[in-house]
Structure formats: structure tokens, C-alpha cells
Amino acid sequence: MKRGILAGKTVVELGSMIAAPFATHLLARLGAEVIKIEPPAGETTRKLVRGGPSGSYLAFNRGKRSLCLDLTAADGKAAFERLIAKADIVVHNLSPSAARKLGATFEACNALNPNIIFCHIRGYGAGPLEDQVASNPIAEAATGVMFYNRPEGRPARLGPSYHDQFAGCYAVIGVMGALLSDRSAEERNIEIGLYETGLHIAARDLLGVQLKTQLLGRAEQEPSAEFSIPGYGAYETSDGRWAYLVMLTDGHWQRFCAATGVEPRQELASLRARRRARDEVEAIVSKAVSGFDFDTLSTLLNVQGVGFTEVLPLDRVLEAPQAKAGEKVSAFNFSDYAFNTPDLPLAPLCASAQDELPPPLLGEHTSELLSSLGFGPAEVNEMLASGAVQTPDRAAPLWAKPKPQTAAS
Known part of the structure; x- marks a missing residue:
């Protein structure tokens, strides 16, 4: 039955x-x-x-x-x-x-x-x-x-x-x-x-644009979180694989710097400062990630507790150990x-x-x-x-x- x-x-x-x-x-x-x-x-x-x-x-x-x-x-x-x-x-x-x-x-x-x-x-x-x-x-x-x-x-x-x-x-x-x-x-x-x-x-985004309209006087909308926060997105490693990083807070940024050897400069310590220097921060993150193969980077990020995963093609998704567990x-x-x-x-x-x-x-x-x-x-x-x-x-x-x-x- x-x-x-x-x-x-x-x-x-x-x-x-x-x-x-x-x-x-x-x-x-x-x-x-x-x-x-x-x-x-x-x-x-x-x-x-x-x-x-x-x-x-x-x-x-x-x-x-x-x-x-x-x-x-x-x-x-x-x-x-x-x-x-x-x-x-x-x-x-x-x-x-x-x-x-x-x-x-x-x-x-x-x-x-x-x-x-x-x-x-x-x-x-x-x-x-x-x-x-x-x-x-x-x-x-x-x-x-x-x-x-x-x-x-x-x-x-x-x-x-x-x-x-x-x-x-x-x-x-x-x-x-x-x-x-x-x-x-x-x-x-x-x-x-x-x-x-x-x-x-779409409720979150619809209310978000209303909030910004009232705060800023214009309907400003970021395309997505990864475009508004530098260090949040996909970055290519030296062996052609892609790591997706999630850096929402100052703590996340500090852990990434510790994992990859990036100098934790004081002028980039706050999210507001990193947003103002978005292009510079994106270049720093891209260069840091590209200096490692994916497996090495994965080990370093895991030690520091950085949120990340590999961007997988569909033919590899079900082969992941987590999917098989x-x-x-x-x-x-x-x-x-x-x-x-x-x-x-x-x-x-x-x-x-x-x-x-x-x-x-x-x-x-x-x-x-x-x-x-x-x-x-x-x-x-x-x-x-x-x-x-x-x-x-x-x-x-x-x-x-x-x-x-x-x-x-």
C-alpha cells in the first residue's frame, strides 16, 4: 500500500x-x-x-x-x-x-x-x-x-x-x-x-525599490545583490573552474583576505568603502582567486569559514558528494x-x-x-x-x- x-x-x-x-x-x-x-x-x-x-x-x-x-x-x-x-x-x-x-x-x-x-x-x-x-x-x-x-x-x-x-x-x-x-x-x-x-x-524587490524611491527620491534598483556588493559573485580559478563567493559583511571580507593572503587595508574595511571602490575591490578578488587552482582555494576558504561553492555544469551536479549523501x-x-x-x-x-x-x-x-x-x-x-x-x-x-x-x- x-x-x-x-x-x-x-x-x-x-x-x-x-x-x-x-x-x-x-x-x-x-x-x-x-x-x-x-x-x-x-x-x-x-x-x-x-x-x-x-x-x-x-x-x-x-x-x-x-x-x-x-x-x-x-x-x-x-x-x-x-x-x-x-x-x-x-x-x-x-x-x-x-x-x-x-x-x-x-x-x-x-x-x-x-x-x-x-x-x-x-x-x-x-x-x-x-x-x-x-x-x-x-x-x-x-x-x-x-x-x-x-x-x-x-x-x-x-x-x-x-x-x-x-x-x-x-x-x-x-x-x-x-x-x-x-x-x-x-x-x-x-x-x-x-x-x-x-x-x-517579486515582493522583496518591489518593496525595495519603493523604499529607495522614498529615501533617495528616485527609483533606484540594483540588478542583483552581486552587482551591488563587490566580492559577491563568480570568480575564475587558475584551472578554469569557477568559485561563487558570498561576501555580504565586513566579517566575510576579513575571512576572505585571511584565506587568500589579500592585504586587509583599512580603507577597504567597511562595506560602504568597498562599494565606493567597487572596481578596485573586484579586481583584487579576481586576482586573488585566479592565483589558486580550485581545490587549493577550496581548502583555504574552508579553513577560514568563507561561504562559497563551485559553479557546476548540470552533468556534474549529481556527482557531488553532498548530492550522493x-x-x-x-x-x-x-x-x-x-x-x-x-x-x-x-x-x-x-x-x-x-x-x-x-x-x-x-x-x-x-x-x-x-x-x-x-x-x-x-x-x-x-x-x-x-x-x-x-x-x-x-x-x-x-x-x-x-x-x-x-x-x-
Whole structure:
């Protein structure tokens, strides 16, 4: 029997890309059974890398069961309605228009199940844009994050889809709160906007610029902490590796100087003074770091208690001793491929990661789920023949594999 604090709860997901699948990934790790409803073409992340599943699909869909339904077909809609009637929670990130078209609204689901907890992750919450579609980079652009992120002079999105994942976390908070509530319709109808999520994430910076406007009479905003505090950032060592240093205080600066042999000059003793001499201090730190290979520098900084780490490429992250310690990473196989995935760091509350299934094939659990909903074998066969539901083609390759490399002649 599945463990975890949400064991026994059934979640229906109509998710695509990241926000809703990430939310239900968290719910699954907490022990809920997640049934992922997908259209006949599969959800978007199944076809993003060489015609096959992307890292997002592999990371956030492990342990779910896939029910492939055409919700525009009468039989597909009937199966969906039976499932909602028996479920505990619905999570989706369909556009508002698609949700209305497919009957995936709180009103429709609540009519089928008056105890359902319903969570819609959408582009915008209530307001003039509430019916518009928004994605992670749009939320970044609209809430101030992108304006100062200009790696080549042009505003650009951050790498990971943090707003999607934050929205997924907020969705889980909402679901958990609803489970503990009096279950009024208002408490069970949860809406999470990516835009509103972005506003909340940006609260520190939004208030910071208000503070500076009132103190200085102008809307001054530093691009980030590392640009405003010299010695805070990434610096290259003599062997081409990068050390990220955190020097927020005068004590941090003194420890760095002691570790690297930099003269602790009195005129640079205070943060205010170092900020005034930013270019000089940056040159001092860069020169000091570049005088050591990374391993030697690491030893010196550790002795003095300086905050730092190596800036790692993705292919080395899970090889770090800290990543390997304890039960932080689980291995699973998917098709002919082997993967290692980081786990939710809440082990006492979670289901066993090792016991979870790998990500499902498209429609892998369609037949058994339809049977559990009361559809007989003849009905299931008829639904399959009509295209209202789908089971997987297990012989089809998941990815278009690259050609093997041959040695140069």
C-alpha cells in the first residue's frame, strides 16, 4: 500500500508543460494517486526532445498513471465525468477557454462531486487579463524579473521555469489548506495565476525599490545583490573552474583576505568603502582567486569559514558528494534509458521514491482505469475503436536516436 501523508487521495491532473504537472508531482510524492488525463496526441512535453519526452516530462510525471481520453468525444467525456465523481482533487493548467470547452471548471466538477477540491493554475487571476494565456516568461516580463536580467544587453528569461514551479508549490499549499478546511465551495475552488505568483515572488524587490524611491527620491534598483556588493559573485580559478563567493559583511571580507593572503587595508574595511571602490575591490578578488587552482582555494576558504561553492555544469551536479549523501536521488529506467532524479526533500512525509513507477507511456493505464470506473470489456473495446480513448504502442520508439558516432578515418 502506498505510503505518504496523502495516501488514499486521488488526484486528477489535466496538465501540460510544467505548472500543473509539477504540482501533481509534489502531491504524488506526498502519497496521492495521480491520474494524468492526456489527449490522444499526449501532453506537450512528451514530444519536445528528438520527438520524445523532455526532461520536464521525466522529472515531473514519475509515479503517475496515464489515462488517454478525447474529452471532445461523448465516450471520453463520460469516462472523465465518472472519474471526477470518484476523485478527491482536480489540478489543471488549461487555458480558461479550453477549460470551459472541456467541462473542466469548478462549477462542472462540483456538480459531479460536491466535495471536490479544484485547483486551476492559469495565466492571470481576476482582472482585465483573466482570460488571456500567459506562460512563465510572460510572468517574468510582467513582474519585473526580466527587465534587469540582460546577459547580452537584451531582457531575457531566466533559465529554469521558476514561476511555473512556484505556482505548482502554491497550488499544493492551496490543496493542503483545502483538505484542512471546512470544505466550503469558496475554499475548495483554488485559482493560482502565474502573474500573481510572479508578483508575490517579486515582493522583496518591489518593496525595495519603493523604499529607495522614498529615501533617495528616485527609483533606484540594483540588478542583483552581486552587482551591488563587490566580492559577491563568480570568480575564475587558475584551472578554469569557477568559485561563487558570498561576501555580504565586513566579517566575510576579513575571512576572505585571511584565506587568500589579500592585504586587509583599512580603507577597504567597511562595506560602504568597498562599494565606493567597487572596481578596485573586484579586481583584487579576481586576482586573488585566479592565483589558486580550485581545490587549493577550496581548502583555504574552508579553513577560514568563507561561504562559497563551485559553479557546476548540470552533468556534474549529481556527482557531488553532498548530492550522493543520504537518500536524495532515486534511479529509474524508462524505455531503454536509465535516469537519476532528485527527490522531494521531505522524506518522512513522502511515499517511497524507489517504489514509484517510472513515468507512464501515453495511455498506459487507460484500460485498467476504465475498468475501475465500471466500463466493461466490450465498452472499452468500442471506445478504443472510436478513438475516444487510447492505449500505448509499446513497440514505438520514444526518441529518434542520434546516429552512432564513428571514428574519423
